[in-house]
Amino acid sequence: MAVEKTYQEINERIKKGRAVVVTAEELVSMVKEKGITRVTSEVDVVTTGTFGPMCSSGAFLSLGHTKPRMKMHKVWLNDVPAYTGIAAVDAFIGATEVPEDDPLNSIYPGEFRYGGGHVIQDLVAGKTVRLKATAYGTDCYPRKEIETEITINDINEAILFNPRNAYQNYNCAVNLTNRTIYTYMGMLKGNLGNAHYSTSGQLSPLLKDPNFKTIGVGTRIFLGGGIGYVVWNGTQHFPGINMDESGTGFGHAGGTLAVLGDLKQMSPRWLAGTSMLGYGATLTVGLGIPIPMLNEEVCRYAAAGDDELYAPIVDYGEQYPNFIPSNLGYVSYAELKSGKIKVNGKEVPSAPMSSYSRAKEIAGTLKQWIQKGDFLLGEPVQLLPNTEAGIKANSLKG
Amino acid sequence: MSSKKVVLYFTADITDQPIIYRLVKDYDLVINILQADINPQKEGTLVVELTGDNFGPGIEYLRRLGVAVQPLTEEIIQNEEKCVSCGACTAICPTGALYIERPDMLVKFNSDRCVVCRLCVKACPMKAMEVRF
Numbered sequence: 275m276a277v278e279k280t281y282q283e284i285n286e287r288i289k290k291g292r293a294v295v296v297t298a299e300e301l302v303s304m305v306k307e308k309g310i311t312r313v314t315s316e317v318d319v320v321t322t323g324t325f326g327p328m329c330s331s332g333a334f335l336s337l338g339h340t341k342p343r344m345k346m347h348k349v350w351l352n353d354v355p356a357y358t359g360i361a362a363v364d365a366f367i368g369a370t371e372v373p374e375d376d377p378l379n380s381i382y383p384g385e386f387r388y389g390g391g392h393v394i395q396d397l398v399a400g401k402t403v404r405l406k407a408t409a410y411g412t413d414c415y416p417r418k419e420i421e422t423e424i425t426i427n428d429i430n431e432a433i434l435f436n437p438r439n440a441y442q443n444y445n446c447a448v449n450l451t452n453r454t455i456y457t458y459m460g461m462l463k464g465n466l467g468n469a470h471y472s473t474s475g476q477l478s479p480l481l482k483d484p485n486f487k488t489i490g491v492g493t494r495i496f497l498g499g500g501i502g503y504v505v506w507n508g509t510q511h512f513p514g515i516n517m518d519e520s521g522t523g524f525g526h527a528g529g530t531l532a533v534l535g536d537l538k539q540m541s542p543r544w545l546a547g548t549s550m551l552g553y554g555a556t557l558t559v560g561l562g563i564p565i566p567m568l569n570e571e572v573c574r575y576a577a578a579g580d581d582e583l584y585a586p587i588v589d590y591g592e593q594y595p596n597f598i599p600s601n602l603g604y605v606s607y608a609e610l611k612s613g614k615i616k617v618n619g620k621e622v623p624s625a626p627m628s629s630y631s632r633a634k635e636i637a638g639t640l641k642q643w644i645q646k647g648d649f650l651l652g653e654p655v656q657l658l659p660n661t662e663a664g665i666k667a668n669s670l671k672g
Numbered sequence: 673m674s675s676k677k678v679v680l681y682f683t684a685d686i687t688d689q690p691i692i693y694r695l696v697k698d699y700d701l702v703i704n705i706l707q708a709d710i711n712p713q714k715e716g717t718l719v720v721e722l723t724g725d726n727f728g729p730g731i732e733y734l735r736r737l738g739v740a741v742q743p744l745t746e747e748i749i750q751n752e753e754k755c756v757s758c759g760a761c762t763a764i765c766p767t768g769a770l771y772i773e774r775p776d777m778l779v780k781f782n783s784d785r786c787v788v789c790r791l792c793v794k795a796c797p798m799k800a801m802e803v804r805f
């Protein structure tokens with residue numbers, strides 16, 4: 275009879291220190307060797323990981339009250355504006371925010387040396403951060419300004435809340451124009467000078483559970499070096515299947531996650547302020563998800579190797595910026611990782627934007643946590659919509 | 673035997689001269705071309721590493737021809753604390769000085785191949801590539 279395991283059974287084994295845990299990379303070769311049936315019964319949990327720039331990240335900070343009290347109206351952290359339109363002393367610092375006097379792209383390409391992502395990294399590192407706030411003053415909250423210093427330990431709460439992380443799959447970006455362009459996919463030289471991709475392929479969390487059979491609201495994860503949770507689907511969650519013109523499928527894409535965790539237990543090694551030349555500031559996030567080997571189907575998807583996972587090649591010179599559907603073909607992660615791919619018959623050097631070695635470290639760390647019995651699996655209270663939901667993207671008019 | 677890296681700037685009227693050949697033949701220098709750029713107007717820059725005892729006279733010869741010679745004194749370093757081995761610099765580095773070591777996918781830096789073009793200094797999202805004077 276085919277194996278069926280429950281979260282409870284697996285968690286019992288984890289508590290006893292008897293769970294068999296492997297990384298997604300290890301699973302790929304294991305399944306090639308022993309076959310799905312054996313591996314499904316032998317392995318309890320498969321760990322994944324990714325470490326790449328992830329916009330749509332940020333942190334809620336509850337700063338604590340001042341004396342006299344103050345209803346903050348504008349807040350800056352190391353000169354980076356934070357959003358405080360939620361409560362008197364609560365603020366949200368977004369990863370892509372930059373100081374008001376940043377030259378932006380007026381000196382092209384802008385450097386974006388310091389932004390919200392860097393503030394988050396400095397906070398997590400325990401560094402002192404300058405807080406400035408202004409207010410209009412009320413009867414109950416009379417104070418109108420403050421300039422002080424904070425550290426993550428002085429403030430009441432610091433919660434990392436990333437509304438869209440862990441993109442299931444991503445484009446392989448190239449540039450068909452004849453000039454160098456600066457994008458969120460890095461510096462792309464003209465005339466197909468290079469190709470950049472940005473997932474950890476066979477280690478990438480949502481490529482290993484492409485139908486959201488195990489990942490849902492309440493899944494406990496590695497987030498920023500600490501423990502976090504999947505709290506919802508991410509924004510722009512459009513799970514679907516990549517296809518070429520003839521209708522041949524090239525795997526899943528489009529899923530995203532909203533994740534949350536206590537920033538105070540995270541680490542600057544796994545939340546890094548990031549400056550994309552000519553594009554902006556952001557945060558590089560380390561994220562890893564354990565996938566329980568509930569049955570053979572779950573195991574089969576988790577065992578997909580770099581040679582079975584594909585990224586669409588997209589022109590960021592003309593087509594992407596103008597929102598023109600573009601596909602220059604599909605390329606496997608095995609080819610992308612080799613450092614050379616073929617686009618329009620030309621050999622193009624390929625390079626990642628997301629760190630495979632760090633992704634591997636995340637999957638390895640998560641594996642250790644589970645093996646030691648420190649980390650139990652969170653059974654989702656609700657699974658996330660998958661391709662069957664047929665969610666379509668809207669775009670703005672005007 | 674000493675070896676030095678220099679940047680050579682030359683104008684269109686010199687491009688048709690066999691300077692490299694002369695440096696090898698007459699000055700017995702070993703030449704490693706690290707980077708070559710010649711624009712449509714036929715002006716160009718060459719970054720070369722010259723090895724040999726006649727380094728001084730070789731440079732003299734180039735200056736006589738009207739080639740501007742500048743030593744490559746700046747150095748690029750990879751700050752290993754900051755580098756996360758993302759790889760974003762590896763396909764833009766023109767010389768392969770920054771490269772991915774497979775299968776571990778760690779990003780390594782070979783300063784011998786670096787021509788200090790600074791592309792990585794600008795493009796590294798972690799600001800891990802630094803200029804040293």
Ligand code: SF4
Pocket residue numbers: 750754755756757758759760761762770779795796797798799800801
């Ligand atoms: S771009 Fe920067 S962080 Fe990324 S591998 Fe190169 S030096 Fe390291």
Ligand code: SF4
Pocket residue numbers: 748764765766767768769770785786787788789790791792793801
């Ligand atoms: S400066 Fe950077 S990009 Fe230029 S050659 Fe040196 S390592 Fe490569």
